[in-house]
Amino acid sequence: MNKIFLVASREFKTRVQKKTFLLSTIGLPILIFGFYALMIYFQVKTTDNFKVAVSDQSKLFNGKIDDKKSTEVIFSFIDADTAALNKKLIEKEFDAYLFIPNGYNLQSGEPQIAFRSSKALGLMTREKIENRINNALEEKKLLALNISKGQLDSARLENNAISFTTNDGKKDNETKVGISYAVGMIAGFLIYIILFVYGTMVMRGVMEEKVSRIAEVIVSSVKPFELMLGKIFGIGAVGLIQFIIWFVLVFGLQFLIPVIFPEVAAGMQSAPIQPGAMGAVNVAKESGALQSIMAGLAEINFTLIIGCFVFYFLGGYFMYAALFAAVGSAVNEDPQDAQSLLLPIMMPIIFAMVIMTKAVNDPNSTLAIFGSLFPLTSPIVMMARVAHGVPDGVTVVQLMASMALLVIGFLGTTWVAAKIYRTGILMYGKKVTWKEMWKWAFKNN
Amino acid sequence: MHNILELKNLQKQYATQKAVDDVSFSIEQGSIFGLLGPNGAGKTTLLRMITGIFYPDSGDLLFDGKPFDPQNDFVHIGYMPEERGLYKKMKIGEQAMYLAQLKGLSKSEALEKIKYWFKKFEMESWWNKKVEDLSKGMSQKLQFVTTVLHEPKLIILDEPFSGLDPLNANLIKDEIYGLAQRGSTIIFSTHRMEQVEEICDHIVLMNLGKKILDGTVTDVKQQFKENKFNVQFKGQPTELASPIFTIEHQEKQQLIVKINEGYTSNHVLNYLLQQDVLIERFNEILPSLNDIFIHLVEGSKATTRAFQNN
Numbered sequence: 175m176n177k178i179f180l181v182a183s184r185e186f187k188t189r190v191q192k193k194t195f196l197l198s199t200i201g202l203p204i205l206i207f208g209f210y211a212l213m214i215y216f217q218v219k220t221t222d223n224f225k226v227a228v229s230d231q232s233k234l235f236n237g238k239i240d241d242k243k244s245t246e247v248i249f250s251f252i253d254a255d256t257a258a259l260n261k262k263l264i265e266k267e268f269d270a271y272l273f274i275p276n277g278y279n280l281q282s283g284e285p286q287i288a289f290r291s292s293k294a295l296g297l298m299t300r301e302k303i304e305n306r307i308n309n310a311l312e313e314k315k316l317l318a319l320n321i322s323k324g325q326l327d328s329a330r331l332e333n334n335a336i337s338f339t340t341n342d343g344k345k346d347n348e349t350k351v352g353i354s355y356a357v358g359m360i361a362g363f364l365i366y367i368i369l370f371v372y373g374t375m376v377m378r379g380v381m382e383e384k385v386s387r388i389a390e391v392i393v394s395s396v397k398p399f400e401l402m403l404g405k406i407f408g409i410g411a412v413g414l415i416q417f418i419i420w421f422v423l424v425f426g427l428q429f430l431i432p433v434i435f436p437e438v439a440a441g442m443q444s445a446p447i448q449p450g451a452m453g454a455v456n457v458a459k460e461s462g463a464l465q466s467i468m469a470g471l472a473e474i475n476f477t478l479i480i481g482c483f484v485f486y487f488l489g490g491y492f493m494y495a496a497l498f499a500a501v502g503s504a505v506n507e508d509p510q511d512a513q514s515l516l517l518p519i520m521m522p523i524i525f526a527m528v529i530m531t532k533a534v535n536d537p538n539s540t541l542a543i544f545g546s547l548f549p550l551t552s553p554i555v556m557m558a559r560v561a562h563g564v565p566d567g568v569t570v571v572q573l574m575a576s577m578a579l580l581v582i583g584f585l586g587t588t589w590v591a592a593k594i595y596r597t598g599i600l601m602y603g604k605k606v607t608w609k610e611m612w613k614w615a616f617k618n619n
Numbered sequence: 620m621h622n623i624l625e626l627k628n629l630q631k632q633y634a635t636q637k638a639v640d641d642v643s644f645s646i647e648q649g650s651i652f653g654l655l656g657p658n659g660a661g662k663t664t665l666l667r668m669i670t671g672i673f674y675p676d677s678g679d680l681l682f683d684g685k686p687f688d689p690q691n692d693f694v695h696i697g698y699m700p701e702e703r704g705l706y707k708k709m710k711i712g713e714q715a716m717y718l719a720q721l722k723g724l725s726k727s728e729a730l731e732k733i734k735y736w737f738k739k740f741e742m743e744s745w746w747n748k749k750v751e752d753l754s755k756g757m758s759q760k761l762q763f764v765t766t767v768l769h770e771p772k773l774i775i776l777d778e779p780f781s782g783l784d785p786l787n788a789n790l791i792k793d794e795i796y797g798l799a800q801r802g803s804t805i806i807f808s809t810h811r812m813e814q815v816e817e818i819c820d821h822i823v824l825m826n827l828g829k830k831i832l833d834g835t836v837t838d839v840k841q842q843f844k845e846n847k848f849n850v851q852f853k854g855q856p857t858e859l860a861s862p863i864f865t866i867e868h869q870e871k872q873q874l875i876v877k878i879n880e881g882y883t884s885n886h887v888l889n890y891l892l893q894q895d896v897l898i899e900r901f902n903e904i905l906p907s908l909n910d911i912f913i914h915l916v917e918g919s920k921a922t923t924r925a926f927q928n929n
Binding site: 177382395 | 667703765
């Protein structure tokens with residue numbers, strides 16, 4: 175045990191001290207956050223103080239487009255004809271003008287309203303201007319038909335007109351299902367990535383020991399099995415630390431967004447208390463969606479998901495890492511050899527990924543149940559089912575069985591891998607086939 | 620003197636070939652033991668069994684009088700394999716610490732011993748260097764230090780001088796003598812016979828997995844001597860002919876004779892004195908280990924080591 179720890183701590187230390195570790199662990203989330211921030215920046219800052227002059231010849235708006243107090247697009251009313259407007263536009267008194275011709279007919283939309291700007295509009299700006307004017311026009315049209323805002327609101331069907339429930343009387347919330355889908359997908363995909371990234375890391379470590387010919391020195395003081403386990407534990411610890419740092423960084427940086435962009439924070443707070451004007455309907459809808467997402471998130475059992483994630487992360491990693499180690503031990507200097515030997519290991523992982531995409535949609539299908547029990551696929555598939563909760567997505571019995579099978583699977587692959595590893599690590603010069611590896615695993619004393 | 624290691628009928632078989640076939644011998648504590656043999660003779664397999672990397676198929680292995688228990692006895696063994704290597708990206712000091720701790724030393728013990736050896740070999744300034752920055756000779760020295768660091772009772776060195784310049788080879792050689800004097804036993808595996816002749820007390824020669832020779836260097840030489848003598852004399856050579864000996868080789872003032880059956884060196888001397896030859900030197904020619912080695916191995920079709928991989 176002491177020696178496994180020694181080996182593991184060496185593996186851990188040499189990897190954590192590398193520059194690439196720091197770069198990928200701290201740099202990656204910051205990079206992602208940077209992109210994220212940049213995107214928000216462009217969204218918030220696309221237009222600023224874009225002045226639109228409105229010449230309302232048919233007195234449609236009574237000197238006011240809507241109640242929005244926006245600094246992005248400012249409408250100001252003037253009384254001028256097109257020639258005067260054009261002249262002022264060239265003189266840059268405003269950035270654009272809106273000309274509503276005399277005798278404008280709301281119902282037919284004739285003669286057309288003209289919009290002219292000094293230069294082509296950005297997509298975002300154009301959309302914002304279009305939205306506000308269209309909303310204002312829509313409201314005027316409804317009023318002309320004697321429909322008030324209140325009547326319209328009551329006529330609109332709310333989302334919860336139909337009550338979806340399941341057999342056990344639980345509410346089946348659409349957003350919750352959607353969120354479960356997303357959470358399951360992300361968790362399954364993360365485990366898929368983990369298996370590949372850290373599995374390959376173990377394989378490379380074994381190959382390095384073999385190629386640099388230190389294996390024989392080491393196995394004269396450490397049993398090959400201990401060496402393999404130490405390597406797997408050490409690299410597993412690296413992975414766990416890396417994930418914890420990522421998790422903390424991503425969540426920590428999230429709180430920075432309102433600090434950097436006060437507009438976003440202000441928008442979030444003011445949105446739900448907009449007055450009942452038509453222009454605010456969209457905002458209200460959006461914030462309603464946000465609230466229901468929040469409610470959906472609250473309904474998801476994150477303790478269960480995070481607990482299961484850590485279990486399947488470690489279980490899946492240990493099971494596959496042993497197999498990757500066995501392949502690494504059988505490979506010589508040529509990394510090309512590894513490719514063909516890796517295929518049988520990669521197949522079940524990819525297969526699991528396919529089942530997972532089905533299981534997030536239908537967590538109780540036969541395929542999903544099989545995939546979540548079979549140890550080679552369960553780490554990925556079970557995450558998709560667990561995201562739908564217990565017992566909706568998976569029963570307690572199945573979850574327990576899956577976990578037990580994973581532990582058995584892990585012990586099994588480790589046992590087989592250890593035998594291949596023992597023989598392979600001291601074998602030089604010859605290209606090894608799966609047949610030979612099979613022989614080492616099952617026919618050696 | 621008691622035996623540190625006893626091998627009794629050791630056998631190890633690979634798929635088709637017997638790599639080690641019924642080998643028995645023992646090694647005295649404090650001796651320098653030479654394990655010789657051509658490539659593919661089974662030396663490496665034998666050494667791997669002694670270090671506990673492989674288990675023998677059959678036979679007994681006694682270490683220090685007790686059945687060999689790799690789990691506990693590994694701390695008393697230092698093994699420097701022929702295929703040697705170190706972690707290339709690791710710093711030298713850390714590497715030595717790691718290997719020492721794997722051999723069961725505590726952190727403080729390891730540090731103390733590493734400092735002692737590094738000072739001795741003038742390697743102190745290397746501590747923070749990486750192995751990939753070392754020359755071959757330098758990493759060889761480091762490898763030797765990590766092998767003997769934990770003061771093992773049994774030190775196994777497979778071709779320890781390959782790649783070393785004469786200066787560094789001598790440094791290591793002196794250390795080997797020193798370690799033997801302090802009670803360590805050294806197994807020295809090589810096919811460089813002149814080194815064996817110089818260093819070893821006792822040798823075993825293996826071929827095709829079998830032991831074919833076992834004894835002290837002097838005994839082996841006596842066993843294979845051909846009764847050849849070297850005579851150096853002054854003056855003009857005369858015609859020499861006698862039933863006592865046959866002349867194998869003759870130069871101006873030197874003669875190599877082979878004494879015939881039934882006669883001794885005194886007979887030769889007597890004859891030469893009678894012939895009035897002024898003798899300057901008269902000594903026996905013993906065969907070199909190299910000659911014995913070639914004599915024994917030649918014709919037996921030394922196999923390559925390819926079979927090991929089957």
